[in-house]
Amino acid sequence: MIMQNMNLFKLCSALRVLGYFMILLFAAIVILTYYAVVFVTWGPLLFPLSSSSSFFSAFFILLLFHTLLLLLTWSYFMAVFNDPGSVPLNWTPLPQLPAVAVPPPSNVEFELEEAASTTTPSTGRYCTRCQNAKPPRCHHCSICQRCVLKMDHHCIWVVNCVGARTYKYFLLFLLYTFLETTLVCLALIPSFLRFFGVGGAKNHKLSPGGFSAIFLASILNLAFALSLLCFIVMHLSLLLSNTTSVEVHEKKKGVRWRYDVGRKKNFEQVFGTKKALWLFPLFSEEDLENIPALRGIEFPTRSDVDV
Ligand SMILES: [Zn+2]
Ligand SMILES: [Zn+2]
Structure with missing residues (x-):
């Protein structure tokens, strides 16, 4: 058992180290792609300034490329540096309770539901490693070595857990990265094909370094897209x-999920109610105050679902 724990500890430490490597890998892919798109392929078409059609397509592609790059980097750093949600220090209702036959505190009805859903109701949802009670949908992350509110998964790309407070940032990061990598594929593949003379004239202007950058950036961006x-x-x-990625395994087949309160409300629990902020990794003060799911402790449940 001790050996198993040691191996698990080593594995988690290795994953943490791998996470920092992933940040460097992310930066390297961005730099390579930037070089291939801006310096080798489309940037040179901006000079000399002219009204030719290639100038306008280069201007449009570079504007879109930089806008998406800004949005994806912003979402990425928000997901990396923000706390996905920690159990508040004073949120310890269970340790004060006798093990059995005492109802959970009346101010946290949702805990009743969670305790009832566990196979050992007498222990409730308590994390022995962090020594704190676990709110519903909270899980312990072995890599971060702490409990994370509404934990979705530990993401090695953002070297952080994705939880109640950072799920929106993570989803925006996915969306903008997908759009950016698709744009890069569309912007680079014509130059790539031209080099081999596909579709007419060969691209003789490309240096071997420029071609290698385009080749590598095309393959990587296509794989990511x-x-x-x-x-x-x-x-x-x-x-x-x-549903979180963790909860996929908890859901009973054929039974509507207890936290599923309708598509619009489900969406707003992650993205907030302010439409103007949906596409940015930000929340309004009002949403942070009025949407309990964003604080990660309480979650509205469907009244018609048997919990
Ligand atoms: Zn824990
Ligand atoms: Zn984690």
Whole structure:
């Protein structure tokens, strides 16, 4: 048992180190792609300033490329540096309770539901490693070594857990990265094909370094675009049914999920109610105050679902 714990500890430490490597990898891919798109392919078409059609397409592609790059980097850093949600220090109702036959505190009805759903109701939802009671939908992350509110998963790309407060940032990061990688594929593949003379004249202007950058950036961006598409479809279905990646395994087949309160409300629990902020990694003060799910402790449940 001790050996198993040691191995698990080593694995978690290794994953943490891998996370920092992933930040460097992310930066390297961005720099390579930037070089291929801006310096090798489309940037040179802006000079000399002219009214030719290639000038306008280069201007449009570079404007879109930089806008998406800004949005994806902003969402990325918000997901990396923000706390996904920690259990408040004073939120410890269970340790004060005798083990059995005492109802949970009346101010936290949702805990009753969680305790009832566990196989060992007498222990409730308590994290022995953090020594705190666990609110509903909260899970312990072995890599962060702490409990995370409405934990979705630990993401090695953002070196952080994705939880109640950061799920929106993570989803925007996925969306903008998918759009950016798709744009890069569309912007680079014509130059790539021209180099081999596909579709007419050969692209003799490309240096071997420039061609290598275009080749590598095209392959990497295509691979990311395809895998992100699958990931986005999966998270969209989770978002609209108000389910976390962890809860997919808890859901009973054929029973409507207890936190599924309708697509619009499910969406607003993650993205907020302010339409103007839906596309930005931000929340209004009002939403943070009025939407309990964003604080990660209380979650409205369907009244017609048997919990
Ligand atoms: Zn914990
Ligand atoms: Zn984590």
